[in-house]
Amino acid sequence: MLAVTFQSLRRVAVETVPDPVLLGSGDAIVRVERSAVCGSDMHVFHGRETGIDAGCVMGHEFLGEVVEAGPDAGVAVGTRVVSPFTTSCGGCRFCRIGLTCRCVSGALFGWVAGGIGLPGAQAEAVRVPLARSTLVPVPDGVDPDAALLCGDVLATGFFCAENGAVGPGDTVAVVGLGPVGLSAVLGAVHRGAARVLAVDDVPERLAVAGRLGGEPVDRSAVDPLEVVRDATDGAGADVVLEAVGHPSAARLAVDLVRPGGTVSSVGVHTAPSFPFSPVEAYDKNLTFAIGRCPARRLAEPLLELLRREEIDVSPLVTHRMPLADAVRAYDRFDRREDGCIKIVLEP
Ligand SMILES: NC(=O)c1ccc[n+]([C@@H]2O[C@H](COP(=O)([O-])OP(=O)(O)OC[C@H]3O[C@@H](n4cnc5c(N)ncnc54)[C@H](O)[C@@H]3O)[C@@H](O)[C@H]2O)c1
Ligand SMILES: [Zn+2]
Ligand SMILES: [Zn+2]
Structure with missing residues (x-):
């Protein structure tokens, strides 16, 4: 064959x-x-x-x-x-x-x-x-x-939203809009998120995120941190769904989440360590959920x-x-x- x-x-x-x-x-x-x-x-x-x-x-x-x-x-x-x-x-x-x-x-x-x-x-x-x-x-x-x-990918996106415990009314940020991240947009919308800010820099993927109920955030044109802060009175997102698997994305996810919020990561991270320190996690009362779907x-x-x-x-x-x-x-x-x-x- x-x-x-x-x-x-x-x-x-x-x-x-x-x-x-x-x-x-x-x-x-x-x-x-x-x-x-x-x-x-x-x-x-x-x-x-x-x-x-x-x-x-x-x-x-x-x-x-x-x-x-x-x-x-x-x-x-x-x-x-x-x-x-x-x-x-x-x-x-x-x-x-x-x-x-x-x-x-x-x-x-x-x-x-x-x-x-x-x-x-x-x-x-x-x-x-x-x-x-x-x-x-x-x-x-x-x-x-x-x-x-x-x-x-659809299962993984929904799992990402589940693992992040996205709930009704939440403001969610999704980092990375490949098939997995776009599915995470769908998953967050399905779980009742009030807003789903969808971050990438690929125009076609941003456009699809918009069709699926997300709000496109083009990181090549605007600072996602500013967009998320503006959307949350400066607090940060309740949940961040990371679907890239690169240190830059994990770093952005931790920056975007509010104190006491959750980063749910399904990207496969092959770097040897996380790009944030234990004390940063401590200082944010961060919940970090990660793993295979x-x-x-x-x-x-x-x-x-x-x-x-x-x-x-x-x-x-x-x-x-x-x-x-x-x-x-x-x-x-x-x-x-x-x-x-x-x-x-x-x-
Ligand atoms: N946990 C699991 O069970 C599971 C299952 C399937 C896939 N995955 C992993 O999920 C990840 C995504 O898979 P995919 O098929 O959607 O991949 P993909 O490569 O098609 O999509 C990744 C997207 O992330 C964007 N991106 C890159 N860096 C970014 C950054 N710093 N900020 C924002 N966006 C950024 C890219 O432009 C791209 O659109 C991969 O790491 C894959 O291995 C995990
Ligand atoms: Zn796959
Ligand atoms: Zn078994």
């Missing part, structure tokens, strides 16, 4: 690799109808995250049809499914408290290091271990692109919101490209070329 593989720093390739096969009784093979390129793929691409094997199949966002299922897979051949970006068992302590991303037997798609791990989904097919408790059937009537986003827990409720048409994620998918053009897709996503927000790859 065709698959996108990691080669070396800033190099991915579309190659022919062996078809996946069932390895365990709980495995399923999914024929990928769509996968997507994610900001997280860029950490590997640019070498900010290291250790992945050359030749590892990339990608962790996918939707498709179950074409083979082991006897314990718990999902019928022919079912259309979306997958969270990690597998989970559904029964361990962490799965039971809804922290499916920390499942003791879970794995991240598209991460094979030293021969150990789970090949990814930017491919024509993918093997899914723990299929029964990982895969989520896509309800009829939900647009497949929207459903695809429930496995990662338990997408398995969020996917089902999000699919239901989509089915009821309570949220509209259509502005997020801006490009669809053939899987065979993935090298160009990585480059386009990386450069944010041509108003690119989310690229869907079709085998």
Whole structure:
């Protein structure tokens, strides 16, 4: 089959690799109808995250049809499914408290290091271990692109708002308006935030934030700190949602939040330390919430919101490209070329 593989720093390739096969009784093979390129793929691409094997199949966002299922897979051949970006068992302590991303037997798609791990989904097919408790059937009537986003970025944006305990009437700032940050705008609006100040410097992304209920703040034209202070009588935002994964964004988030407020961070921070000191956190009575999204827990409720048409994620998918053009897709996503927000790859 065709698959996108990691080669070396800033190099991915579309190659022919062996078809996946069932390895365990709980495995399923999914024929990928769509996968997507994610900001997280860029950490590997640019070498900010290291250790992945050359030749590892990339990608962790996918939707498709179950074409083979082991006897314990718990999902019928022919079912259309979306997958969270990690597998989970559904029964361990962490799965039971809804922290499916920390499942003791879970794995991240598209991460094979030293021969150990789970090949990814930017491919024509993918093997899914723990299929029964990982895969989520896509309800009829939900647009497949929207459903695809429930496995990662949409879930992550909503998780960011949840982890920040955004509540009715809050003034929220969102730092970074990639697919994750834009989903965080939606999540904050959905939780009843009174104002959602959405910070980035990419014009197309600022415009989409406006369509989703946010107030665009172009950091290349205005000082976000001044905008947030003006909006809050000088106090700062109740909650700041950070969706970048760069020290500059974490620093801005801590500057924007009010004393006693919460910074909720879902950006993957690969720098060795936080760009704020313990005493700064102390002096602000800061709550700092951070971590990977338990997408398995969020996917089902999000699919239901989509089915009821309570949220509209259509502005997020801006490009669809053939899987065979993935090298160009990585480059386009990386450069944010041509108003690119989310690229869907079709085998
Ligand atoms: N926690 C999780 O489970 C999880 C899941 C998915 C993605 N992520 C992470 O979320 C982050 C965002 O992913 P994405 O796909 O939206 O990425 P992206 O690269 O498309 O978006 C990042 C955006 O941040 C903006 N930006 C950069 N520096 C900024 C700053 N200092 N202030 C304001 N905006 C700034 C960029 O212009 C860009 O629009 C990545 O770090 C990714 O790895 C985490
Ligand atoms: Zn992702
Ligand atoms: Zn588990």
